[in-house]
Amino acid sequence: MTHHILKATKKTVHLGGFSQQLEPALTVDSGDTVDVETYTGYYIYDKAPSEFLTPEFIDICENLAPERKVGVGPHLLTGPIYIRGAEAGDVLEVKLKAIKPSLPVGFNAIRTGWGVLPHQFTQPALRFIPLDLENNITEFPTGSNIKIPLKPFFGILGVATPETSRNSIPPGCYGGNIDNRELQIDSRVFLPIFVAGGLFSIGDGHSAQGDGEVNVTAIETSMNGTIELKIRKDLQLTTPIAETPTDIITMGFGQTLDEALEFAVKNMINFLERFANLSPEDAYVLCSISVNFRITQVVNSPQKGVHGMLPKSIFTKQISL
Template sequence: MVQHILKATTKTVHLGGFSHLLESALTVDSGDTVDVETYTGYYVYEKAPPEFLTSEFLDICQNLPSERKVAEGPHLLTGPIYVRGAEPGDVLEVKLEAIKPGLPVGFNAIRTGWGALPNQFNQAALRFISLDLENNVAEFPENSGIRIPLKPFFGILGVATQETQRSSIPPGCYAGNIDNRELQAGSRVFLPIFVPGALFSIGDGHSAQGDGEVNVTAIETSMNGTIQLKLRKDLQLTTPIAETPTHIITMGFGQTLDEALELALKNMIDFLVKFVQLPPEDAYVLCSLAVNFRITQVVNSPQKGVHGMLPKSILPQDLQLL
């Protein structure tokens, strides 16, 4: 296993989406780890305070080559990372070993026409929010005494598909902009692979977010992390699955919350049938008794997200899962 360092530069980031035509930023072997740097705020940097800006980030914002601008999404992603030996039909296991804000400030933006209440809050607004990294909290509103615990995660973890241009906004079977706040350090994410090399990208750091991400954004934060990438040729998946220290998580994405819930539920039933060897009806009943289904996000148009959380503590201790 090799430890790599992947800094965010004009040659190693891409904007707005995913594409299998992008030149890889790094090539790794299965089992390698990567210390990865990500930036956020490409479209707001001119309004940002000095502590939000670094010379490297400014260079990206001002000099990113046109071929690294993929689609209309607002996200700046680091990658893609090419994994040797990865083939369509394989699964990429992404272990999130460490996640930490790279700067002591993030932002929250309301975008006109977006969010859960676009008619009521129809004016664009941008707020920069200081992060107390020593005490791991953010106070919002400023001087209110309301202290939000920082629980950093990457909103986007995704692989390329055969599409030459795919927006970074909607999530899907490739994962992408899942915005699941449960995926903090210590978690693993399992992604179906669609193209040779997997072409994995990461970004959209969030320091804190509520389930739903209702006003479009969280505390959007330039984020650093350590990840391990491992090929799993022993698994076959058609949709992402995740594992935290305490839960198995299935995901569903649909144009309505009803559709997203149905898919998250079906994916959990499929997991219980395949990995726990339950009959489908027993799996369905268990989901009603012990699985919590939560709104992941409602704002990544046209896909809303729901995730199901199965407590590992209720399962037999000797059961081999993922």
């Protein structure tokens, strides 16, 4: 297995969406690991303090080529990464081996017309939030003595689909803007593959986020990480699933929370049928008595997200993907 380093430059990032027409930023073999660098804040860099900016990031913001702008979303993604041998119908396993903010500041933005309370908070607002990376906390508001632990994760983990361009804002069967704060170090994310090579992209780093991400953003943070990419030809999936050290996570996306919850429950039932050999009815009962269904996010229009967390500790025999 080979270890790669993928720096974020104007030639290795893309903006706003996913596209199978993008030139890969890197080609790897199944089982390879990658040190990956990501930046965030493309549209607000001119308002940012100096500690938010690096020469490479400024170069990206000022000189990104038109062909690397593939959608209307605000997200700057590193990739895509082409995995040799990956075919449509396979599953891409992404293991998150390291995740760390690269800069001592992130931002939160309220956007007009977005969020859970768009009619109450009508004015845009941008806040840059200092991060204490040595102690892994942030104080917000500054001077309040409210200390928030940093729990960094990547909001976007996704693959390309047959469409020419796909907006980076809504999540879907390909992953994308999942915004699930449970996907931290030592988690694995499993994504259905739709095109040759998978064309995996990553970004949208968050240093801290509450379930729901109710005002549209978390602490948006430029983030570095180490990932392992593996082709799984022994799995068949139609929607993303994840595994943390403690839980199996199924996901549901829909235009309402009711719809997203329904899909998350159905996906958990399907998982329990296949991997725990339960009947559909027994799986449904188990979902009600032991699975925790939580709001992932409610702001990535038009898709809201719900995820179900199945504790692995309830099984006497190991259960894993």
